[in-house]
Amino acid sequence: MKKYDVTALGELLVDMTENGISPQGNRILEANPGGAPCNVLAMLSKLGKKTAFIGKVGDDSFGRMLRDTAGSIGICTDGLVSDSSVHTTLAFIHNYENGERDFSFFRDPGADMMLRADEVREDLIRDCRVFHFGSLSMTDEPCRTATKWAVSLAKDSGAVISFDPNLREPLWKSLDAAKEQIGYGISVCDVLKIADNEACWFMEESDPLTAALRLRGKYGTPLVFLTLGREGSAVLTDSAVIRQGGFRVDAIDATGAGDTFMGCILSYISETGLSGLSEDRLREMLRFANAAAAIVTTRKGALKVMPGRDEIAALLNAQPDR
Numbered sequence: 001m002k003k004y005d006v007t008a009l010g011e012l013l014v015d016m017t018e019n020g021i022s023p024q025g026n027r028i029l030e031a032n033p034g035g036a037p038c039n040v041l042a043m044l045s046k047l048g049k050k051t052a053f054i055g056k057v058g059d060d061s062f063g064r065m066l067r068d069t070a071g072s073i074g075i076c077t078d079g080l081v082s083d084s085s086v087h088t089t090l091a092f093i094h095n096y097e098n099g100e101r102d103f104s105f106f107r108d109p110g111a112d113m114m115l116r117a118d119e120v121r122e123d124l125i126r127d128c129r130v131f132h133f134g135s136l137s138m139t140d141e142p143c144r145t146a147t148k149w150a151v152s153l154a155k156d157s158g159a160v161i162s163f164d165p166n167l168r169e170p171l172w173k174s175l176d177a178a179k180e181q182i183g184y185g186i187s188v189c190d191v192l193k194i195a196d197n198e199a200c201w202f203m204e205e206s207d208p209l210t211a212a213l214r215l216r217g218k219y220g221t222p223l224v225f226l227t228l229g230r231e232g233s234a235v236l237t238d239s240a241v242i243r244q245g246g247f248r249v250d251a252i253d254a255t256g257a258g259d260t261f262m263g264c265i266l267s268y269i270s271e272t273g274l275s276g277l278s279e280d281r282l283r284e285m286l287r288f289a290n291a292a293a294a295i296v297t298t299r300k301g302a303l304k305v306m307p308g309r310d311e312i313a314a315l316l317n318a319q320p321d322r
Helices: 036-046 061-072 122-126 143-156 175-188 196-203 208-219 257-272 279-296 309-318
Strands: 004-009 013-021 027-034 051-058 075-083 090-095 101-106 128-134 160-164 191-195 223-227 233-236 241-244
Touching: 004 036, 004 075, 004 122, 004 143, 004 257, 013 061, 027 036, 027 061, 036 051, 036 061, 036 075, 036 128, 036 257, 051 061, 051 122, 061 075, 075 122, 122 128, 122 143, 128 143, 128 257, 143 160, 143 175, 160 175, 160 257, 175 196, 175 208, 191 196, 191 208, 191 257, 196 208, 196 223, 208 223, 208 233, 223 257, 233 279, 241 279, 257 279, 279 309
Parallel strands: 004 051, 004 128, 013 090, 051 075, 128 160, 160 191, 191 223
Antiparallel strands: 013 027, 090 101, 223 233, 233 241
């Protein structure tokens, strides 16, 4: 038996999210704890799973806030390093009326990208069922080497490897560099979650499903989950392509929706592994994950506002399968 259901490595940062206008006409920013890998763990913790995080924050007020927040929701922070020589990373998010977002990062450098391989807590990786990571820990050294070292440890220990590209173009020196490192992530993972626009970009296709099919054919990834925004999601396996529609909600902030989806998927996989996932079970996974992701879009931020099982069940019951 492993101690942790899921261990994740990557960025833990502050999302500065717009939240109204001041009397002077200025935008009010809310400091929301975030970072895709830790958002995934937050959803898993909400579902009662045992989780651990590996990363780095600054030894500053934001870093202390992030450590306290992650710990308060049940994530083991023994692998979270504090560094007094670099500040906690900040992401400024602007939401448009059509649901699109712009990101501006204060990360040159940011603490998350300065994690070294010798700072990676090996025990947190060797003692997990699933190891999850994204591409942002591979934009720069030394965290790129630390990430790949962690992946090798996870493989050696028999963990299921989960990867989410989570492409953020401003953080890469070039899109060619992004494609190279994302290609590495896809090549080593057992479970891939990729957004429709990311799949199209990576495979140079105009249709997301075609792109995902080609991607899976090229890399042989056992499970490929394709998120389709308001249209729901799909999963591609050796024997099937299963699509599941989304849910109708009054969305205000899409930040963290994909991470919420991924947390739900990994909750199932941490229980069953990769074997024995019937089409009915996969369809159930998609519908549950779609509902949770829809709920989180009705809230600001992600890490602190993940939905519980009762909320997800209520939405599942309120809107029939489609």
